[in-house]
Amino acid sequence: MAFEPPERLVRALGETYGDAVAARRLGQLPELAEAAVTGLGLTVDRVQAPGGRSSLVLLVWRQDGTAAALKLAPAEARPELERDALRHWAGWGAAQLLPPDTSSDAARLLPPDAASALLLERLHPEVSLRSLPEAKALLEAAGTLRRLWVEPPAAHAFESVAARTERQSVPMRGELPPELAPLAAAALEARDHLTASASEELLLHGNFRQSKVLSAERAPWLTVGPEPVVGERAYDLARLVRDRVEDLIAAPSGASVARRRVNKLADALDVDPARLHGWTLFRAVESGLRARAAGRTEEAELLLEFATWL
Structure with missing residues (x-):
C-alpha cells in the first residue's frame, strides 16, 4: 500500500x-x-x-x-x-x-x-473541542473526562501514575541550566509528595486534552488516543489546565487565568485543587524539558513560562 x-x-x-x-x-x-x-x-x-x-x-x-x-x-x-x-x-x-x-x-x-x-x-477528526469557545470546550472536556474515570479491570497491565512519572523524572534529575534547576526541583518535590500520598486507583486516559475529544455521531463528543494509566484523577486533569497555552501566554492576564482554571476545574470535578496544582506543575515542567531536549524551543519556552505561574 x-x-x-x-x-x-x-x-x-x-x-x-x-x-x-x-x-x-x-x-x-x-x-x-x-x-x-x-x-x-x-x-x-x-x-x-x-x-x-x-x-x-x-x-x-x-x-x-x-x-x-x-x-x-x-x-x-x-x-x-x-x-x-x-x-x-x-x-x-x-x-x-x-x-x-x-x-x-x-x-x-x-x-x-x-x-x-x-x-x-x-469520529470526525476535523472537529475537536478546540473548535469551541474556551469556556464551552472546558465544560465539555470535563464532562467527557468524568465518564472515563472508572475502576480498572481486575488483573490489568496498566502502568501506575507513580511508575510513569518516576520514569519521566529521570532526565529531570540530571544537570540543568541554573535558571531551570529550581523549577525542575519544585516539580519533582510536588511529584514525590503526590505519589507518596495518593489514595485513588482509577483508570485514567493518561493524555487527555481538548484535541483528543472529537465530534461523533453516537454522542456529541468522544475521546481518542488514550495512554492509559492507573492513579488519581488530578493527574489526568492536569494536562487540561494548560490547554491553549499559547493563548494564555499571549494574554495580559494569562497567569491569573491559569490559576483560576486550576480552581475552576478542580471544583467542577470534585478534585483537591492543591493536588491538581501539583500535578499541573509537574506535567508542564516535564513536558517543557522534554520539548527542550527534542529541540522544540518555542514549545519548551511556552510550557516552562506557564509553569512559573503556578
Missing part, C-alpha cells in the same frame, strides 16, 4: 523512540497497513492527517458499508493497553472498538504486527 506517512508521525517517532527505531517502523508501515486492511476486509478511504503522534490512522470502510478508523501503532507504544482500556470503557466517553478485533477469526490470520491494529468507530 503506497502512502506518505504524516510529517507529525515521522517527527514524533524519531523523538520518542530514536532514529533507528523510527526508520524501521516507518519502513514497515506500508506492509503492516496492507496486511491489516486485507485481513480485516477493509477499503481505505484516506490517511488521516495530521493523525496521531505515535500511530498511523487510516480512514476506512468496512464490508457492511460502515465507516471506521484503523489505527496502527508501533509495538513500543503498547497498543494492546489502549485496546484494553477502550474495551473496558465499552464506548462510554470514548471511541468504541469495532469487530472484528484482534481476537476474531479474521484477525488470527494476520501477522503478529498487523494483529495489533485497532479498528475503531470513525
Whole structure:
C-alpha cells in the first residue's frame, strides 16, 4: 500500500523512540497497513492527517458499508493497553472498538504486527473541542473526562501514575541550566509528595486534552488516543489546565487565568485543587524539558513560562 506517512508521525517517532527505531517502523508501515486492511476486509478511504503522534490512522470502510478508523501503532507504544482500556470503557466517553478485533477469526490470520491494529468507530477528526469557545470546550472536556474515570479491570497491565512519572523524572534529575534547576526541583518535590500520598486507583486516559475529544455521531463528543494509566484523577486533569497555552501566554492576564482554571476545574470535578496544582506543575515542567531536549524551543519556552505561574 503506497502512502506518505504524516510529517507529525515521522517527527514524533524519531523523538520518542530514536532514529533507528523510527526508520524501521516507518519502513514497515506500508506492509503492516496492507496486511491489516486485507485481513480485516477493509477499503481505505484516506490517511488521516495530521493523525496521531505515535500511530498511523487510516480512514476506512468496512464490508457492511460502515465507516471506521484503523489505527496502527508501533509495538513500543503498547497498543494492546489502549485496546484494553477502550474495551473496558465499552464506548462510554470514548471511541468504541469495532469487530472484528484482534481476537476474531479474521484477525488470527494476520501477522503478529498487523494483529495489533485497532479498528475503531470513525469520529470526525476535523472537529475537536478546540473548535469551541474556551469556556464551552472546558465544560465539555470535563464532562467527557468524568465518564472515563472508572475502576480498572481486575488483573490489568496498566502502568501506575507513580511508575510513569518516576520514569519521566529521570532526565529531570540530571544537570540543568541554573535558571531551570529550581523549577525542575519544585516539580519533582510536588511529584514525590503526590505519589507518596495518593489514595485513588482509577483508570485514567493518561493524555487527555481538548484535541483528543472529537465530534461523533453516537454522542456529541468522544475521546481518542488514550495512554492509559492507573492513579488519581488530578493527574489526568492536569494536562487540561494548560490547554491553549499559547493563548494564555499571549494574554495580559494569562497567569491569573491559569490559576483560576486550576480552581475552576478542580471544583467542577470534585478534585483537591492543591493536588491538581501539583500535578499541573509537574506535567508542564516535564513536558517543557522534554520539548527542550527534542529541540522544540518555542514549545519548551511556552510550557516552562506557564509553569512559573503556578
